[in-house]
Amino acid sequence: QITLKESGPTLVKPTQTLTLTCTFSGFSLSTSGVGVGWIRQPPGKALEWLALIYWDDDKRYSPSLKSRLTITKDTSKNQVVLTMTNMDPVDTATYYCAHRLDLAAAVYFDYWGQGTLVTVSS
Amino acid sequence: VIWMTQSPSLLSASTGDRVTISCRMSQGISSYLAWYQQKPGKAPELLIYAASTLQSGVPSRFSGSGSGTDFTLTISCLQSEDFATYYCQQYYSFPLFGPGTKVDIK
Numbered sequence: 211q212i213t214l215k216e217s218g219p220t221l222v223k224p225t226q227t228l229t230l231t232c233t234f235s236g237f238s239l240s241t242s243g244v245g246v247g248w249i250r251q252p253p254g255k256a257l258e259w260l261a262l263i264y265w266d267d268d269k270r271y272s273p274s275l276k277s278r279l280t281i282t283k284d285t286s287k288n289q290v291v292l293t294m295t296n297m298d299p300v301d302t303a304t305y306y307c308a309h310r311l312d313l314a315a316a317v318y319f320d321y322w323g324q325g326t327l328v329t330v331s332s
Numbered sequence: 333v334i335w336m337t338q339s340p341s342l343l344s345a346s347t348g349d350r351v352t353i354s355c356r357m358s359q360g361i362s363s364y365l366a367w368y369q370q371k372p373g374k375a376p377e378l379l380i381y382a383a384s385t386l387q388s389g390v391p392s393r394f395s396g397s398g399s400g401t402d403f404t405l406t407i408s409c410l411q412s413e414d415f416a417t418y419y420c421q422q423y424y425s426f427p428l429f430g431p432g433t434k435v436d437i438k
Binding site: 324 | 366376378419423428
């Protein structure tokens with residue numbers, strides 16, 4: 211049974227760096243084909259993909275946010291960490307981590323965490 | 333950058349209705365498309381991937397079709413638990429979600 215859970219601060223100040231942790235179970239990020247991604251959703255708005263890390267440490271980022279994002283993994287702890295620098299009120303959103311469906315080169319997300327709401331405000 | 337549109341943005345329907353949601357791309361993406369359902373306060377759930385493959389555990393009243401630039405999600409007989417927001421997601425160079433279609437009660 212695959213589960214994922216996000217953790218991190220609920221409130222950050224503008225210009226600060228956000229660090230979110232995804233702790234998962236039911237799969238290993240050392241297994242070929244496995245990937246974990248981050249997706250966010252501002253209140254009342256659509257989903258936005260942020261980043262993805264693969265079992266082989268290949269990393270992919272949203273082109274529009276690439277300069278602000280870093281994704282890393284700790285295979286021994288079953289964790290994926292996302293950092294986002296220079297936070298702004300427009301970054302207020304629910305942040306989800308999700309398991310990538312292992313299907314050739316495509317990226318779809320078949321298991322999601324419950325999400326964590328991050329508010330950016332002074 | 334590929335542009336995505338979904339239509340309609342809001343769909344009012346009754347239980348038992350056949351419902352169709354469209355997702356259109358600005359350029360062809362082969363069959364690299366998924367559909368998700370999201371209920372208020374919950375994470376999205378994968379319904380369909382590779383344009384027409386039903387995710388395990390998803391009821392057969394959901395189906396997907398299309399390739400290239402035009403895709404469709406069909407719910408053959410709307411149930412009460414299907415009132416939700418639906419998102420398409422393409423994967424051509426990177427994952428990109430559509431703006432969503434809210435299905436509410438007529």
